[in-house]
Amino acid sequence: xxxxxxxxxxxxxxxxxxxxxxxxxxxxxxxxxxxxxxxxxxxxxxxxxxxxxxxxxxxxxxxxxxxxxxxxxxxxxxxxxxxxxxxxxxxxxxxxxxxxxxxxxxxxxxxxxxxxxxxxxxxxxxxxxxxxxxxxxxxxxxxxxxxxxxxxxxxxxxxxxxxxxxxxxxxxxxxxxxxxxxxxxxxxxxxxxxxxxxxxxxxxxxxxxxxxxxxxxxxxxxxxxxxxxxxxxxxxxxxxxxxxxxxxxxxxxxxxxxxxxxxxxxxxxxxxxxxxxxxxxxxxxxxxxxxxxxxxxxxxxxxxxxxxxxxxxxxxxxxxxxxxxxxxxxxxxxxxxxxxxxxxxxxxxxxxxxxxxx
Numbered sequence: 001x002x003x004x005x006x007x008x009x010x011x012x013x014x015x016x017x018x019x020x021x022x023x024x025x026x027x028x029x030x031x032x033x034x035x036x037x038x039x040x041x042x043x044x045x046x047x048x049x050x051x052x053x054x055x056x057x058x059x060x061x062x063x064x065x066x067x068x069x070x071x072x073x074x075x076x077x078x079x080x081x082x083x084x085x086x087x088x089x090x091x092x093x094x095x096x097x098x099x100x101x102x103x104x105x106x107x108x109x110x111x112x113x114x115x116x117x118x119x120x121x122x123x124x125x126x127x128x129x130x131x132x133x134x135x136x137x138x139x140x141x142x143x144x145x146x147x148x149x150x151x152x153x154x155x156x157x158x159x160x161x162x163x164x165x166x167x168x169x170x171x172x173x174x175x176x177x178x179x180x181x182x183x184x185x186x187x188x189x190x191x192x193x194x195x196x197x198x199x200x201x202x203x204x205x206x207x208x209x210x211x212x213x214x215x216x217x218x219x220x221x222x223x224x225x226x227x228x229x230x231x232x233x234x235x236x237x238x239x240x241x242x243x244x245x246x247x248x249x250x251x252x253x254x255x256x257x258x259x260x261x262x263x264x265x266x267x268x269x270x271x272x273x274x275x276x277x278x279x280x281x282x283x284x285x286x287x288x289x290x291x292x293x294x295x296x297x298x299x300x301x302x303x304x305x306x307x308x309x310x311x312x313x314x315x316x317x318x319x320x321x322x323x324x325x326x327x328x329x330x331x332x333x334x335x336x337x338x339x340x341x342x343x344x345x346x347x348x349x350x351x352x353x354x355x356x357x358x
Contacts, residue, residue, distance in 0.1 A: 034070040035313050039081020039094035041217040042181050042235045043115050043298035046329050047073050047094060050321040053328070057320060071317060075216060079178025079204045085109070085303055092314045093301045096180020097204050101279035110302040110311075110352055111278035112345045114318055116335040118236045118264040119184045119294045120246040122224050125151060127164065129245055131258040134159045136250040137192025137293070143170055143231060144189065145196065146210045151229065159250075166229070173232035175220055176213025178205040180296060185233040188294045235296075236264070237333030251293040263292035265335050273297075273341070275348045308355045315349055315357050 037047070051071030058069040073094075076084070081093035085107075094114070104111050121140060123133050139155050142148040148155055152167040175182045183204045190197035200206050212227075214220045217235050221242055224232040236259050239246050248256040257263050266288055273280045280297065302314050322345070326336035337345070349357040 032067040033089075034067050034072040035091050035310075035317060036072045036089055037081075037092040037094060037300075037314075038074040038076050038084045038090060040078050040096050040180055040298050041075040042078075042096050042117065042119075042179075042296055043094055043334075044073070044075035044217070045237065046115055046325070046332050046334055047071075048075075049328055049332070050317065050325050053325060054317050054320055057324075068313065075218075077175075077177045077204075077216065078180035078183070082301060085301060091302070091306060091310055094298055095301060096296045096298050097183045098280040098297070098299045099301060101274070101277035104278050104301075108304045109278075110304060110349070111280075111299050112318075112348060113273050113280070113297050113337060113341070114300050114321065115329055115337065116264060116268050116295065116297045117261075117333060118259050118267070118292050119181050119188075119233050119296055120236050120239050120259040121249060121294075122230075122232050122234055122239055122244045123151075123247050124224055124228060124230045124232075124245060125166065125168075126228065127166075131246060131248050133163060133245070133247045134250065134256045135247045137188055140231075141189045141193035141196040144172055144174075144209065144211065145193075145199070146172075168229045171227050171230040172211030173220060173224055173227060173230050174208050174211050174213050175215070175217075177215045179217075180204060180298070181217060181233060181235065182206065184294055184296045233294075235333075240333055249293055251289075251291055253289045253291075255289050257290070257292050259292055261330065261333060261335055263290060264295050267291035267293060267295040268297065268335065273344075275344045276351075278348065278352075304353070311353065312355075312357055319346070 051073055054071060055069045078095040078097050082095050082099070084090045085093050099109065099111055121135060136159060139148060139159065142155065149170060150167060151165045151170055157165060183202060186200065186202040186206055190202040200209060214223045217238055220232055221234050221238050224230055224234065224244060225242055234244070246259055248258050250256050280299070300318060302311060304311070322337050322342040329336040
């Protein structure tokens with residue numbers, strides 16, 4: 001004879017099991033969080049691509065995925081990214097303006113390079129194609145200071161005797177948010193022009209003498225594309241993807257260099273990273289006839305107080321990027337981290353963490 005309580009017991013157990021499963025799933029959902037990063041708009045395209053690759057690799061072709069394998073990266077600019085390190089939910093910042101060794105030590109931070117590239121000057125002038133216009137640092141500084149106001153100015157003509165320059169006003173454009181690209185650009189102008197160095201100077205966020213500003217690399221690129229007779233500075237890969245006309249830039253040897261990954265690589269040979277402290281040399285101090293004079297290195301900064309699990313997820317993301325993401329970086333116009341540098345970075349992780357970084 002069947003016990004009258006059995007159906008009721010089974011029904012209660014079924015409900016209990018469903019409730020228990022919901023509780024377990026809810027707890028897992030609370031614990032499982034994406035890797036959260038913010039910062040550089042210069043490196044945003046490749047970091048976002050690596051982030052998609054990371055989730056796909058960890059999923060390994062299966063249907064199951066986890067928030068732990070996702071990356072939430074916000075391209076808010078280098079300055080804002082570093083500021084977000086003060087928020088406990090942020091796992092890493094990406095910055096084109098490396099922090100000095102003393103700040104890294106004081107704030108208990110790791111810092112290592114992840115990708116390199118170049119900042120190019122764009123001149124959106126009808127009839128002048130990519131690389132056809134030549135400009136020097138002193139002339140660009142005078143344009144941004146308001147001393148050279150037309151494309152037909154004698155100082156521009158002297159550099160371009162065979163180019164038909166229109167007698168039109170130069171529309172000056174720049175970033176209005178804190179940016180590593182701005183640091184690279186204004187650093188180049190400061191090295192080229194004593195007046196620029198003494199007045200606006202170099203920084204991620206400066207007081208511009210004139211011109212119209214826009215937030216983010218993407219915002220400035222779109223503004224440049226729709227503003228005729230404009231001049232601006234942008235990340236090389238984005239300029240190429242949008243088909244914007246970059247200029248050939250005069251380097252410290254007096255040679256006019258068309259921007260290219262090979263020219264960036266030549267310019268980055270003197271930009272050394274210290275595998276002991278995490279600090280870096282100025283990427284704009286490049287010399288040599290083939291060196292492009294305005295290069296950028298993007299660094300990832302990781303707080304060492306986030307806990308072993310969270311830190312290892314960030315290192316796992318970039319370890320995979322170093323080993324498998326180089327071709328993707330090259331395709332987007334960046335210079336990837338070399339295997340030798342990747343090995344140096346992993347040694348830095350090991351030396352600066354009190355746990356196994358794998």
